[in-house]
Amino acid sequence: MKKLQSNLKYLGLFITIFLFSILFAVGSVMYDGFFSLQVLLNLLIDNAFLIITSIGMTFVLITGGIDLSVGAVVALTCMLSAHLLEKVHMSPFLVIPLMLIMGSLFGFVMGYLIQSFKMQPFIVTLAGMFMARGLCYVISIDTITISDPLYQAISQFRIPLPFDSFISIGVVIALVTLLAALYLANYTKFGRTVYAIGGSEQSALLMGLPVARTKILVYTLSGFCSGLTGIVFSFYMLSGYGLHCIGLEMDAIAAAVIGGTPLTGGIGFMTGTLFGVLIQGVIQTLIMFQGTLSSWWTRIAVAFLLCVFIILQRVILSKKESRKVLTNTAAKAS
Amino acid sequence: MNKTNPILKMRNITKTFPGVKALSGVNFQLYAGEIHALMGENGAGKSTLIKVLTGVEKLNSGEIFLEDQAILARTPSHAQELGISTVYQEVNLCTNLSVAENIFIGREPMKPGRIDWNTMEKRAEELLGRLNIRIDVTKTLDNYSVAIQQMVAIARALDVSAKVLILDEPTASLDASEVEKLFTVMRQLKQEGLGIIFVTHFLEQVYEVCDRITVLRNGALVGEYITADLPRVQLVAKMIGKDLAELSSCSKLDAADDAGSKEVYIAAHNMQKQGTIYPFDLDINKGEVLGLAGLLGSGRTEVARIIFGIDKPDDGEMLIQGQKKKVAEPIEAMKAGMAFCPENRKSEGIIANLTIRENIILALQAKMGWSKYISRKKQQEFAEKYIKILSISTPSSEQLVKNLSGGNQQKVILGRWLLTNPELLILDEPTRGIDVGTKAEIQKLILELASDGMAVMFISSELDEMLRCCSRMAVMRDKKKIAELAGNEVQESIVMQTIAGVH
Numbered sequence: 008m009k010k011l012q013s014n015l016k017y018l019g020l021f022i023t024i025f026l027f028s029i030l031f032a033v034g035s036v037m038y039d040g041f042f043s044l045q046v047l048l049n050l051l052i053d054n055a056f057l058i059i060t061s062i063g064m065t066f067v068l069i070t071g072g073i074d075l076s077v078g079a080v081v082a083l084t085c086m087l088s089a090h091l092l093e094k095v096h097m098s099p100f101l102v103i104p105l106m107l108i109m110g111s112l113f114g115f116v117m118g119y120l121i122q123s124f125k126m127q128p129f130i131v132t133l134a135g136m137f138m139a140r141g142l143c144y145v146i147s148i149d150t151i152t153i154s155d156p157l158y159q160a161i162s163q164f165r166i167p168l169p170f171d172s173f174i175s176i177g178v179v180i181a182l183v184t185l186l187a188a189l190y191l192a193n194y195t196k197f198g199r200t201v202y203a204i205g206g207s208e209q210s211a212l213l214m215g216l217p218v219a220r221t222k223i224l225v226y227t228l229s230g231f232c233s234g235l236t237g238i239v240f241s242f243y244m245l246s247g248y249g250l251h252c253i254g255l256e257m258d259a260i261a262a263a264v265i266g267g268t269p270l271t272g273g274i275g276f277m278t279g280t281l282f283g284v285l286i287q288g289v290i291q292t293l294i295m296f297q298g299t300l301s302s303w304w305t306r307i308a309v310a311f312l313l314c315v316f317i318i319l320q321r322v323i324l325s326k327k328e329s330r331k332v333l334t335n336t337a338a339k340a341s
Numbered sequence: 342m343n344k345t346n347p348i349l350k351m352r353n354i355t356k357t358f359p360g361v362k363a364l365s366g367v368n369f370q371l372y373a374g375e376i377h378a379l380m381g382e383n384g385a386g387k388s389t390l391i392k393v394l395t396g397v398e399k400l401n402s403g404e405i406f407l408e409d410q411a412i413l414a415r416t417p418s419h420a421q422e423l424g425i426s427t428v429y430q431e432v433n434l435c436t437n438l439s440v441a442e443n444i445f446i447g448r449e450p451m452k453p454g455r456i457d458w459n460t461m462e463k464r465a466e467e468l469l470g471r472l473n474i475r476i477d478v479t480k481t482l483d484n485y486s487v488a489i490q491q492m493v494a495i496a497r498a499l500d501v502s503a504k505v506l507i508l509d510e511p512t513a514s515l516d517a518s519e520v521e522k523l524f525t526v527m528r529q530l531k532q533e534g535l536g537i538i539f540v541t542h543f544l545e546q547v548y549e550v551c552d553r554i555t556v557l558r559n560g561a562l563v564g565e566y567i568t569a570d571l572p573r574v575q576l577v578a579k580m581i582g583k584d585l586a587e588l589s590s591c592s593k594l595d596a597a598d599d600a601g602s603k604e605v606y607i608a609a610h611n612m613q614k615q616g617t618i619y620p621f622d623l624d625i626n627k628g629e630v631l632g633l634a635g636l637l638g639s640g641r642t643e644v645a646r647i648i649f650g651i652d653k654p655d656d657g658e659m660l661i662q663g664q665k666k667k668v669a670e671p672i673e674a675m676k677a678g679m680a681f682c683p684e685n686r687k688s689e690g691i692i693a694n695l696t697i698r699e700n701i702i703l704a705l706q707a708k709m710g711w712s713k714y715i716s717r718k719k720q721q722e723f724a725e726k727y728i729k730i731l732s733i734s735t736p737s738s739e740q741l742v743k744n745l746s747g748g749n750q751q752k753v754i755l756g757r758w759l760l761t762n763p764e765l766l767i768l769d770e771p772t773r774g775i776d777v778g779t780k781a782e783i784q785k786l787i788l789e790l791a792s793d794g795m796a797v798m799f800i801s802s803e804l805d806e807m808l809r810c811c812s813r814m815a816v817m818r819d820k821k822k823i824a825e826l827a828g829n830e831v832q833e834s835i836v837m838q839t840i841a842g843v844h
Contacts, residue, residue, distance in 0.1 A: 190455070194454075194455035199438070199446055206437035207433070207434075211435065212417070214447055215417065216446065
């Protein structure tokens with residue numbers, strides 16, 4: 008790719024991928040059985056749902072917004088699909104599209120409020136989060152186990168791969184989502200407008216881009232991803248519960264930031280987000296293999312990483328600024 | 342090209358904002374294949390005219406014709422579709438996107454189902470090549486200087502097949518060689534038959550590239566001139582204008598003519614800041630009104646900001662009453678006895694959501710330190726005292742400042758600084774956007790303060806009020822102090838010639 012050449016902004020992305028490789032290599036050297044395709048694939052299997060929701064989040068972050076509702080919408084999707092499947096006995100072929108529509112609609116309403124009333128995304132999606140979380144408990148305060156045969160089958164289904172390894176349906180959905188996101192972000196007018204809005208909303212308006220429509224669509228997209236995440240998560244957990252995915256939105260934001268998407272908007276990488284999720288996953292796996300540390304050390308490691316990456320982004324940015332000043336004065340001197 | 346029929350005609354354009362008539366019955370016409378300067382001081386209505394033309398603001402009445410078709414742009418993008426493109430002073434592009442994308446976003450060349458990046462980059466290179474710019478179009482825009490960014494903006498404007506190109510102060514942040522490059526491009530586009538409206542404050546540039554000049558003042562058309570037939574002095578005269586008749590007479594005080602007490606309050610030596618102001622020496626005496634004359638962008642405000650410690654000078658020193666003193670921050674300037682009413686009343690002066698009392702008390706409180714308590718009763722007394730002295734028209738001192746008129750807001754800021762009992766009062770455009778009566782009041786007050794022994798530094802775009810108030814004048818041009826006028830030299834023709842650079 009010609010575009011990748013010598014652009015400082017890709018540095019964050021490369022560092023993320025590099026760091027993931029290092030962490031994986033460290034694990035392979037330190038622990039027997041770590042270096043296998045299946046350990047790598049398990050990272051995908053265990054984090055498929057997080058990948059999907061993080062991709063939705065990345066779009067929102069690129070516009071300079073934020074979506075705090077995703078965790079709650081995922082929980083609501085799980086809860087509602089469990090309820091519809093188990094209590095209403097609705098067909099799963101009806102439930103799945105219904106859930107996608109609900110997620111999208113949820114995002115659309117939030118996007119509409121944010122755009123039309125010029126409200127802060129933070130506060131609107133916070134309200135959305137409370138709303139979705141509250142609705143979960145209206146449906147039931149207990150766990151509803153999903154015993155639907157199709158869900159059971161999908162949950163257990165293993166797609167065999169060479170070297171005795173396998174992936175789940177969730178992984179396939181996550182990877183398809185990633186491909187779709189890459190296409191959307193880099194090869195469509197919608198995607199480029201998203202970047203333009205993040206660069207400067209004012210400029211985007213003056214360049215005649217459909218800013219309002221795109222912003223609403225971005226939250227709709229994030230809502231859709233949450234709905235899809237909810238479906239994948241219910242394949243994974245086979246239950247609906249009001250406490251599912253608490254704090255998922257924060258994991259998603261962390262994944263995006265580690266993947267090179269700053270909260271200031273305008274820059275963001277779908278591939279980076281994938282590796283942002285995988286880094287969190289590999290740290291978790293490392294701690295599991297280590298055996299004695301509490302799993303909460305994952306959080307501490309992620310906290311540390313976030314700090315490092317935010318500082319790194321700052322440094323890259325200021326490097327760029329100073330370089331620009333240099334070229335300017337050089338031009339003046341000549 | 343076709344010189345008989347203008348490509349763009351604006352007839353009787355009127356636009357009012359609440360309380361202000363920004364444009365009244367302005368006519369403007371532009372021919373294809375000419376560069377037309379739109380000139381006027383601050384508040385003359387240049388930007389409003391541009392905004393009305395490009396659909397940013399709705400006009401109240403009037404007609405616009407593009408190639409004899411009546412048009413009315415609803416939004417900037419609608420104006421673009423009609424063939425009117427604008428390149429603004431602050432480049433309105435997305436610096437996080439590539440150069441090619443900035444030119445084509447919204448109109449990207451497509452292959453079935455996806456953006457055709459290769460074609461886009463090739464066409465961007467061609468388009469920039471037309472402007473003699475050869476750069477890597479795949480790099481993000483923030484890799485390039487403002488000058489290049491401006492060229493990219495022009496390339497974008499050209500690609501929408503513009504008939505009219507508006508350049509709104511494009512040279513403000515460019516250096517000499519970059520300006521030259523821009524002019525080459527402008528001349529080339531003119532050859533190609535484009536009509537270019539060029540908004541600028543720099544006289545030299547107008548005489549270098551423009552064919553005709555339209556001058557606006559106070560929202561009204563002064564006239565349309567052929568550049569070659571209009572001497573600089575006359576252009577300056579037309580921009581600055583004469584409003585003598587409107588203002589109540591308040592003659593210069595005799596005391597001021599004697600050049601005051603001649604006790605130097607502040608002496609600045611060789612103060613400078615790279616890219617902002619060239620080295621200058623300036624003495625300000627007690628009991629005199631020193632004017633800083635010059636056009637907008639000539640460095641008037643910059644001098645004031647450096648003296649008050651808002652901008653840090655690279656070099657030079659300042660003596661306050663004979664003592665060498667470093668003023669690194671406004672609070673130090675305040676403690677040294679200075680006060681500064683900034684140019685931009687709304688964003689740098691008033692705190693709109695506080696009451697008159699709270700606004701007036703602000704500078705004194707800052708000067709005393711935030712831990713010192715000023716009793717409510719005391720605050721009330723201060724506020725009422727200045728409401729009375731300055732005759733601020735308000736029902737009470739508890740009125741929110743945002744509810745006052747511009748003139749009264751200005752008086753509140755004046756009151757705020759007078760309360761600190763300053764020895765030097767710096768006033769940057771204190772009468773801008775204020776009705777005639779209040780203007781006269783403020784001018785009278787300035788003279789009274791000076792005769793009481795205060796040193797006053799006065800900046801204004803209106804030459805008349807400068808002439809009326811100032812006993813001495815420093816003239817600025819192109820970020821340089823070029824002359825100091827005193828006594829008999831402080832008269833209209835001399836000042837104007839000095840500003841225009843003709844001797």
